[in-house]
Amino acid sequence: MKNTDIILDTNVLFSGLYSSSGASYQILRAIEKGQIKIVTSTTLIFEYEDILRRKKADLKLTDAEIEIILDNLCYLSRFQKIYFLWRPFLKDPKDDHVLEVAIASQTKTIVTQNIKDFTGSEYFGIRAISPKDLLKEIL
Numbered sequence: 001m002k003n004t005d006i007i008l009d010t011n012v013l014f015s016g017l018y019s020s021s022g023a024s025y026q027i028l029r030a031i032e033k034g035q036i037k038i039v040t041s042t043t044l045i046f047e048y049e050d051i052l053r054r055k056k057a058d059l060k061l062t063d064a065e066i067e068i069i070l071d072n073l074c075y076l077s078r079f080q081k082i083y084f085l086w087r088p089f090l091k092d093p094k095d096d097h098v099l100e101v102a103i104a105s106q107t108k109t110i111v112t113q114n115i116k117d118f119t120g121s122e123y124f125g126i127r128a129i130s131p132k133d134l135l136k137e138i139l
Contacts, residue, residue, distance in 0.1 A: 004138050005078070007102045008038045009095075009112035010051050012131055017052075017059050017069070023131035027111060031076055035138070039105045040077040043097045048073060080105040092117050102126045109134070 008027070015024035030036040040048075052059065052066045061069070082097075082104050090096050095117050102110055103124050110118055110128045118128035129137075 004035070004109070004134075005037045005039055005105075005107045006134070007044075007098055007105075007107050007110045008040075009098060009110060009114070010044075010047050011113040012111050013048055013073075014051055014055060014059075015113060015131075017061075023135050024113075026135055027131045030135075030138075032072075034076075038073070038077040039080050039101060039107045040073065041080050041082055041097070041101045041104075043082070044101055045070065045074060047097070078105070090118060090120060099124070099126065 008031070012024045012027060015022060016026075016028035019025060027036065031038055049066070049070055052061065052069065053063075056063070056066060080101050082100050088096060090099060095114075098110060098112075099118065099121055101107070102121070103126070108126055110121065110126060111131055111134050112118060112128050113130065115128045115130060118126075121128055
């Protein structure tokens, strides 16, 4: 498998931590193994933290475990500073920062459960793809 750079949408992170039986979990395992490299920004890390803390009871995680997950994500990712904003561009303004990381880092793939939310990203040469479809491509 070749090394693939992606932007990991928050819903994939949550799904992968919630259940070990789906494609999202396999994406997280591939990240851990170094087969997939995620690209993050400060805003995206804060979004990861927000969802993990809000859903920690569903995920059965402690605050200490959340910190470990976030630390590992930071360690395993390539950090991208954002120098410009393309907002508003997408239908849901809450997703614009994900697109901005992809544009700034020249990462061509956003992995998400909500592909429709990223309609228009192809204008920048960026595609939104499901975890299942990404796994089909890289395995």
